Amino acid sequence: MGDTKIYRFRKFTIKPDPMGLPTYEATCVSGDEVECGEQSGETGSAADRDIWIQAHFKSTGHRRFHHTAADYRIVEPGEWQ
Numbered sequence: 590m591g592d593t594k595i596y597r598f599r600k601f602t603i604k605p606d607p608m609g610l611p612t613y614e615a616t617c618v619s620g621d622e623v624e625c626g627e628q629s630g631e632t633g634s635a636a637d638r639d640i641w642i643q644a645h646f647k648s649t650g651h652r653r654f655h656h657t658a659a660d661y662r663i664v665e666p667g668e669w670q
Contacts, residue, residue, distance in 0.1 A: 600667040609661025613638040619651035 613635045617625035629641035635658065642654050 598670045600670070602665045602667060603662050604665070606661035606663045611658060611660040613656070613658050615642050615654045615656040617645055617649070617651050617653070618655050619649070619653045625649070625651055 610633060612631045612633065613629075614631050615629040615638050617627045619625050627645060629638055629645075632638050632641070638656060642656070645651060645654075
């Protein structure tokens with residue numbers, strides 16, 4: 590007689606971590622052959638990132654930016670099924 594295997598499944602919930610603060614950053618990708626590459630650095634708000642984008646545009650005329658937002662997540666295990 591072979592070994593009997595029992596599989597149990599568990600659902601998980603993934604949600605934002607209220608203890609982790611999000612970060613925002615922008616990189617100028619304007620340029621024909623070579624991208625500008627200037628970066629805002631990480632900021633604590635999307636508004637601060639956007640202010641940097643506006644200031645960079647005013648001083649250079651560059652109009653293309655790659656922007657990122659990052660946050661933290663928590664995994665909460667549920668009941669076994």
